[in-house]
Amino acid sequence: MPQTPPQISHRDNAFDVIRLLLALLVVYTHSRLLGGFGDDWLSGAIKHQTTPGSAAVLGFFGISGFLISHSYCSAPRWGTFLRRRALRILPAFYFALLFCAFVAAPLLAATSSAGEDVWHLRDAVRFIERNAFLRIRSWTVGAEAAGLPYSESINGALWSLFPEACCYLLVLGVGLAGILAPRRLGMLGVAALLFAVNFGICLSPNPLVPLLPSFLALSPNTPFFLAFAVGAATYTFRDSINLGPRGAAVTGLVCAVLLKFGGWTIFGPVVLPLCILHLAHSFRLRLAADLSYGIYVLHFPCAQILAAWSFQRHGFAVFFPCCVLASVACATLSWYSVERPALRRK
Numbered sequence: 001m002p003q004t005p006p007q008i009s010h011r012d013n014a015f016d017v018i019r020l021l022l023a024l025l026v027v028y029t030h031s032r033l034l035g036g037f038g039d040d041w042l043s044g045a046i047k048h049q050t051t052p053g054s055a056a057v058l059g060f061f062g063i064s065g066f067l068i069s070h071s072y073c074s075a076p077r078w079g080t081f082l083r084r085r086a087l088r089i090l091p092a093f094y095f096a097l098l099f100c101a102f103v104a105a106p107l108l109a110a111t112s113s114a115g116e117d118v119w120h121l122r123d124a125v126r127f128i129e130r131n132a133f134l135r136i137r138s139w140t141v142g143a144e145a146a147g148l149p150y151s152e153s154i155n156g157a158l159w160s161l162f163p164e165a166c167c168y169l170l171v172l173g174v175g176l177a178g179i180l181a182p183r184r185l186g187m188l189g190v191a192a193l194l195f196a197v198n199f200g201i202c203l204s205p206n207p208l209v210p211l212l213p214s215f216l217a218l219s220p221n222t223p224f225f226l227a228f229a230v231g232a233a234t235y236t237f238r239d240s241i242n243l244g245p246r247g248a249a250v251t252g253l254v255c256a257v258l259l260k261f262g263g264w265t266i267f268g269p270v271v272l273p274l275c276i277l278h279l280a281h282s283f284r285l286r287l288a289a290d291l292s293y294g295i296y297v298l299h300f301p302c303a304q305i306l307a308a309w310s311f312q313r314h315g316f317a318v319f320f321p322c323c324v325l326a327s328v329a330c331a332t333l334s335w336y337s338v339e340r341p342a343l344r345r346k
Contacts (some may be wrong), residue, residue: 011089019292022056027299029053032322034303035312036149049264058227062273086135091342096297104301108144111308135162155300167228184236191229198222223269230273247278294331304325
């Protein structure tokens, strides 16, 4: 008789802490961008293959693949699955849209170099309407970001939520097809296919030209889909993989070699999620509040506000901690007033 795979306990890992650290890495990278500080020494050391923020997003997708697969397998009903996913991702997302439209944009408009009267209620409502279904189609409310070191978006972090939702549908489709569990090779096959697509895109002289039929040409989000699939495949093989510190050390060393000598774009979306999943099962630490998602969706407008108030003039050593503090404050508000009440309905 086959053994029952071990159950995943939310208290037997360190996902809370690791997600918080990943969110802070995203804040770090965006603080350099939004404050106009440019690349740091690390970019040259890793041959400009990635940024801490981009690597952190890969890590988020890998963790998500693992935990979302667990969520589906624990309650393999499509209605329950979709309701749980919606309650997790949408409340903070809408909170972020409202914050951008009715708090950040007016504050930015008050200091904008575009002149007076650059914020309008109709523009704020239109911003929410155009972005309400996760796919970001309006990056600014109006001209409120004009004159800032980065003026292209009021919340450039929200782009990843649509690919994330697509990954949820991938798990649902694979699950309904019966190849997520117990037939574990299904998700492994998906990961292998995405690795092949990512490999081809990395080697293509023009990565925007589809190498395969359009429904398989997922660039430029292929690495993130691949990281998610690796996380999901790891979950399906969790009874065969000894997740823990030894695996974290080995995969961490491989990550360091790839970053130092090259090959990250091809192999990073595979190795980094594995490293993080091993690390998450190397120690146990649970936080009272899960602020990582709130920090992720709210840090960008917080940093834009600080840039509008010229905090960057004091240097990155001041600007970055201020961005972190502002993001944590807003994320705390989001967690206790929006996210946690919604999660209680799951």
